[in-house]
Amino acid sequence: MSHSSSTVPEFSTPTGDQPGQGDENSDHRREGHVAIGDAKGGPAQDRVFAGVTLVAGAIILVVLAAVAFFLTWQASPIFGAASSEVTGGKGFLSYIWPLVVGTLIASVIALLLATPVGIGVALYISHYAPPRFAKGVGYVIDLLAAIPSVIFGAWGASVLAPKIVPFYDWLSGILGFLPIFEGPPTATGKTILTAGIVLAIMILPIITAMCREIFAQTPVLQQEAALGLGATRWEMVRMTVFPFARAGIISSVMLALGRAMGETMAVTLVLSGGPFNPSLIQSGNQTVASEIALNFPEAYGLRLNELIAAGLVLFVITLVVNLLARLVISRYKEFSGANS
């Protein structure tokens, strides 16, 4: 410790001769000083803290407004441009809708796969697994969140996609009469469904981590009430844990949806994009985020405005999804656990 402080003169203390001791002494003095300040400046500290929190809160609003302003400002030229100038030559709307639909398809697939699994894993950890084992499972799921998305993308493109082709063949054989599973499937496996599956794995830890926390907070008194009436464990979960956690489950799913819609790198690597295609197991379809990432480096002029406008659309969709989630949550307020 003394070594490091002597090599960095800027940090040396006034009693510079013996840096180690000096540090300790000044630390003590500083602590004493703070303690006196505490006693004197209670109300002042309160005011300072109130100010800090106000600023912190305001920063979020300012950033949000700045992002919205930047996107609108940069995107505006596209709305006045002639439709022949836009990529595809048929105006911005016909350019953007396949991307929006592609984004929604990939996200919905991811949610449909990840939500039941995520809730199941969370429930297992909070209410079924033996405590020591539950911790381990929880850590592993959290580790999943720490893997960079490019790794998921590389794995999806090089491992999952080729391996999943036989499954797509089977799917088109059995459910081929449905437009979404219409054959023949692509031989590369790089489809929107594969992208959705990779996204599902990526958002799984978000759902699991949040649900696990909320499930574990279910009041013991309510769980005992259910058990005391003769409920099985599953009935107890349905009567108390799920109702208590409903708002939390919705929030976690919406958060995961936001992640899935905005996820870029994994989709870019896994999906060989193209125009809108109703079949999920053929190549085609593209997401907004992936479209922006693929084309942004070489874009200039109106093309740049076009991509930023696509970003604006994504931004608005995410906002709307969050607002809807809030609405759903507030509808259940009267019957929520909050007033128990």
Added chain:
Amino acid sequence: MSKRIDVEHLKVYYGDFLAVDDITMQIEPRAVTAFIGPSGCGKSTFLRTLNRMHEVIPGAYVEGKVNLDGENLYAKGVDPVRVRSQVGMVFQRPNPFPTMSIRDNVLAGVKLNSRRIARSDADELVESSLRSANLWNEVKDRLDKPGSGLSGGQQQRLCIARSIAVRPDVILMDEPCSALDPISTLAVEDLINELKAEYTVVIVTHNMQQAARVSDKTAFFNIAGTGKPGRLIEYAPTQEIFNKPQEKATEDYVSGRFG
């Protein structure tokens, strides 16, 4: 409907720790039995073993027998879920299900285990249960409102109605009035007095006046010190416990000299 409970040499453990030592007692049907004693003496723990609710706590287990009209609750193959539908429980703090209406709260236990109930039967059961809990007149116009909107005393009576609706043989009450004001307490005590016409009622209470007011028999529990197991010291008709107790410790406790 009402059944006798015979406890034989029951010991309760939390892991290695012996919490309640060797209890043998008979609890009469159609009567109110009160458990009194200082905090930590194991009376609530013991109460929970009467419907196996102690099993919710990790590491808790018992040795001995609890016979409900001769049927051992701890015999092999007895499902704790079935035990709890026979032996209902009312808790320290009112705990209606906050996401359910008053009506659904009453029916919560009845609809368990995939049982179905016709609407007319359900209406009847809701009314009779709420009437038995002295709550019908207060809530009959708002059965579809959440149960958590009621006052504390009303919520506790709703919880009692919920227990009654399952038609148990025994109702256990773990300090049911400790979170209630005096008026609500009176209402619940009146209710306990009426319940004993049909049920075996066991109540844990910290309030000795309450034990004296509502119970027919009283059991006094005590511990020798921290870390020692709780024991049943004296079990006798309530009049006797409060007027001429046999044990010195009981006399000290009911006369307010300790605890």
